Amino acid sequence: MESKKFFTGLGAAAMAVKMADVDVISSFPIRPYTGVMMILSQMVANGELDAEFVHAEGEHAQLSIVHGASAAGARTFTGSSGVGVTFAMETYSPISGGRCPVQMLIADRTLDPPGDFGSEHTDALLCRDQGWIMGWAETPQEVFDNTLMFYRIGEDPRVRLPQFNCHDGYFVSHIPGEVEIADQSQVDEFLPPYSPVHPVDPEYPVGHGPQIFSDQGPVLEAMRANAMMGAVPVIEEVVEDFGRIFGRKYPPFVEEYMTDDADFVFFISGAHAHTARYAIKHLRAKGLKVGLVRIRFIRPWPTAAIEESLSKFKAVGVIETNSSFGIVRQGGILTPEVCASLYDAPKRPMIASFMAGLGGETISLDEFYFIADRLKKMVDSEKSEKPVYWMGIEE
């Protein structure tokens, strides 16, 4: 029996963590993510969840706690936001290099300055090269679903990598949405208990993270790269199995909305896809052939799926809710990846970046209309005016 209730993104994550029966949770407060720890600590205190709840003295320690616990064989959960994510930066590579499938929730928060609490994806995206599975949820429902899916993907013996389970701070973390909470038996069928290769065993002690010889470095890195690349078919399989058990069918990597006859599309990751859909409905009523392409995983980057999807259109507007100063094409972090994905395509769309939602601002309907207007001009004139537009600044 499934029941629908209103949950915030963090509430939905906490429910999923509880149903996944995690063993060790480590916390350190920073808003907005910290709400999930508030709920989980209550669950542990009330005896609803049998887990070790460890309060760390900072994010570096927080991640180190779950690193050790995961190496010992526990299913682990932690999280952070903004500068908390960057404070723990050193720990990410050892965790993925140690092949410990830790799950970390990131509810995005803008880095300092400007000392804004709003959602910008830069905090999580800075960690994209650390060997962690990474993806954004759009709604509290998807947060619930991703939490379960990420555990299953990360713990798969063919992958065994940690996961950044990201969603926009406030827009998803704190705004309630309708969530179908699954039955525990469905979760148990979907997510078997974690079986580590080397659980703590006094009969067979092992050393983790040993000093290696120089010729072993390239091999270990290639093995970690293979784990990440090998995750692509595993994700496809897990997402399909999720649909079978829970009845909610997601595309594994790329969600398309009103793209069948679209000339141009918004390319987006995360919560603002919600506003984009409304904008598209209005724009369609006015006769504009506009659609939406939403990416669900940033790592592994689904190169083939992006190439297949975006090469169908005449123009693509990459909506960047992140900043990377001085990056190639002077836009955000997603644009170079989108461009590179299309490099081998026989037919390539025109691409422009739209720097939007920076400092954690909302992306308003008007801004989506502006983006659509610029993309339409590109399509009509068959040439691109400039590579980057800064929303809220351009007239």
Place this chain on the structure above:
Amino acid sequence: MKYDTIKIPKEKLLPEAGIVKAPAPNSEQDDMITGSWRVLRPVIDSEECTMCYMCWITCPDGCIQIGEDEMKVNLKYCKGCGLCSAVCPVDAIARVPELDFEGGVVFQEELF
């Protein structure tokens, strides 16, 4: 374009995450001889030494060895960090420039 995983020859594959069986065997290896990094050599004055083992437990590289009636230093791997000298309660470990010895910096096969 099709993307594939990297083909790693079987004989090069390592255990996942490079995990090793513990405890590591008490042995020496010849792939990385760190004694050549040393600038100051620890020299133990056996007359002063009380065999308290402070240096033995402190050495980060396991280079201090317990002998019959004196402490010894494994100079093949000692990097000369000086921790043994710093913790010695009776100041029995001196730090002597490597070049003061015959064939100083003995493990440096050629100058850079």
